[in-house]
Amino acid sequence: MGVQADLQATGAPAQMSQAPTQRGRAGAVEVSYCVVNTAKRTLLQRCLDAIATERNGVSFATEVLVLDNASRDGSAPMARDHPAVDAVIALSQRRGKAFCDSELLRNASGRYALLLNEDSELSPGATEALWHALEADPRAALAGARLVRPDGAPQACAWRFPTPLTALAATVGLHRLLVVQSTGTRTRVVDWCQSSALLVRRTAAVQVDFLDEDFFVYSDEVDFAKRLRDSGWRSLYVPEAMAVHHEQLSTGDAAGPRIVELSRNRDLYMRKHHSRRAALAVRWLTAWSYAVRALVATVLPGHSARRYWLHVRATLAPQRGFGIRELADRYNESLGADLSDVL
Numbered sequence: 001m002g003v004q005a006d007l008q009a010t011g012a013p014a015q016m017s018q019a020p021t022q023r024g025r026a027g028a029v030e031v032s033y034c035v036v037n038t039a040k041r042t043l044l045q046r047c048l049d050a051i052a053t054e055r056n057g058v059s060f061a062t063e064v065l066v067l068d069n070a071s072r073d074g075s076a077p078m079a080r081d082h083p084a085v086d087a088v089i090a091l092s093q094r095r096g097k098a099f100c101d102s103e104l105l106r107n108a109s110g111r112y113a114l115l116l117n118e119d120s121e122l123s124p125g126a127t128e129a130l131w132h133a134l135e136a137d138p139r140a141a142l143a144g145a146r147l148v149r150p151d152g153a154p155q156a157c158a159w160r161f162p163t164p165l166t167a168l169a170a171t172v173g174l175h176r177l178l179v180v181q182s183t184g185t186r187t188r189v190v191d192w193c194q195s196s197a198l199l200v201r202r203t204a205a206v207q208v209d210f211l212d213e214d215f216f217v218y219s220d221e222v223d224f225a226k227r228l229r230d231s232g233w234r235s236l237y238v239p240e241a242m243a244v245h246h247e248q249l250s251t252g253d254a255a256g257p258r259i260v261e262l263s264r265n266r267d268l269y270m271r272k273h274h275s276r277r278a279a280l281a282v283r284w285l286t287a288w289s290y291a292v293r294a295l296v297a298t299v300l301p302g303h304s305a306r307r308y309w310l311h312v313r314a315t316l317a318p319q320r321g322f323g324i325r326e327l328a329d330r331y332n333e334s335l336g337a338d339l340s341d342v343l
Contacts, residue, residue: 030060031131031199032108036100037118039071041078043246044118051116052084054127062127063087067104070094070335075118093335094328096216098224101195105205113205115198119246120147122197129241130199133187141204141233142225144193145241146182155245158182158190158237161226162219162269164278167285171292182237190237192225197243204233216325219265226273254327256310261323263314287315 033051037044048064055062067089068076076090089103105113112134114127126145133143147157158181160166169178181190198221208227211220225235266286270279294308314321 027061029063029108029110030112031058031062031127032104032110032113033062033064033116034101034104034108034113035064035066035116035118036069036097036104037066037071037075037079038069038094039073039075040118041071041073041075044075045078045082046121046246047116047118048079048082048084050122052082053124054122055084057124058127058131060131061110063109065089065104065108067091067100069100070331093332096213096220096325096328097195098211098215098217098220099213101220102210102213105200105202105210108202111202113200113202115195115200116243117196117245120196121244121246123242123244126197126241126243127199130197130238133236133238133241134199134201137234137236139232139234140189140236141201141228142193142235143199143238143241144182144190144195144235145197145243146237146239147194147196147243147245150244150246154182155247156180156182157194157196157245158235159192161191161229161273162222162266162282163274164281164285167282167289171285171289182239185239187236187238187240190235191229192222193235193237195221195224196245196247197241201233204228204231207231215265215268216261216323216328217265218262219269223269223272226269254324255307256321257323257327259307259310260314260318260321261325263311264318264321264323266315267318283315283318287312290315 035044035047051064055064063086064084065087066079066085068079068091070091070093076088079085079088089107101115104115112131114130116122130143130145134140144158147155149155160179160181166179169175181188208224208231211224215223228235267279267283270282290308290311294305294312297303297305297308
C-alpha cells in the first residue's frame with residue numbers, strides 16, 4: 001500500500017497488518033472508520049468497542065483502520081486483536097495529526113471515511129446520521145458529529161473560520177454567540193467542524209490533496225475545511241450524530257507544549273489564508289483576551305492564571321517555544337536511543 005513506501009521514504013517505516021475483512025454488509029466498502037491513536041490504549045479500546053456496535057447496525061459495508069502513532073503501551077497489538085479491526089498501520093516514529101489522518105484517508109477504501117480520535121466514542125446511530133447527511137447534500141464534503149463530555153455536557157465542536165473579526169468577538173465576550181456554530185437540533189451548514197468525529201467524502205479529500213502536514217496538530221481540520229470551501233465544498237454540523245469526547249482524559253499532560261502548538265498553528269492558518277497584518281491583529285486580540293482571563297483568574301477559585309499567561313506568551317510569539325512537534329521529536333529520539341541499546 002502507498003503508506004508503506006511513503007513512510008519508508010521519510011525515514012519513518014510502518015507496519016500494516018491485515019485482519020480478515022469484517023463488513024457490516026456485503027459489497028463494496030461504503031464507510032471506512034479511521035482511528036488515530038497516540039498511546040491511549042484504554043481509550044482506544046472504548047473507541048473500538050463503540051465502532052463494533054455501530055458496524056452491527058449500519059445498512060452498508062464498512063471497514064476499520066487504526067493508525068497507531070508509535071505507541072509503546074501495547075495499543076497496536078490490542079488493535080490487531082480487536083474483532084472490529086480490519087487493518088492496523090503501526091508507525092515506528094511519532095508524526096503529526098494531519099499526517100496520520102491523511103495516511104488513513106489514502107489507505108481507506110470506502111466512499112466515505114469517518115475520522116476519529118482514540119478518545120472519541122460513537123453513540124448508537126451516529127454513523128448512519130452522518131452518512132445520511134452527506135448523501136443528502138452532494139455539495140457537502142464534511143459532516144461533524146455533536147460532541148459531548150463524559151458527563152453529558154455539550155462541547156463546542158463547530159465554528160466560523162478564524163478571522164480578526166472572530167478574534168474580536170472573543171475579546172468582547174461574544175465568542176459563543178457569534179463564532180460557535182454547533183447549536184440547534186437540525187443539520188446545518190457551518191464553516192468547520194472538529195475532526196474528533198468527522199465524516200469525509202473521500203473524492204473531495206483527494207481533490208484538495210488531503211490535510212496539510214505543515215499543521216502538526218491543531219488548525220489542521222480548519223485549514224482542511226477552508227481549502228474544501230475554496231474548492232466549492234461545504235461542511236455540515238449534524239447534531240443527530242453524537243459522540244462522547246473524552247478530551248479531558250487525554251490532554252492533561254504537556255499543557256505548555258500544547259499551548260505553544262495551538263498558538264503557532266493558529267498563526268500559520270492566518271498567514272496562509274489571510275495576511276501578515278491580519279495574523280498580527282489576531283495575535284494581539286487573542287493575547288488581550290487571554291490576559292483578561294488571567295487577571296480574572298487571580299480572584300476566581302478553580303482557575304489557573306498561570307495557564308492563561310502561558311497562552312498570552314505563546315500567542316504573542318508563536319514561532320518560539322517548545323511545542324508538540326518538538327515533544328514528538330524528543331520522543332522519536334528516545335525511540336532511537338532504545339533501539340541503539342538493543343543493537
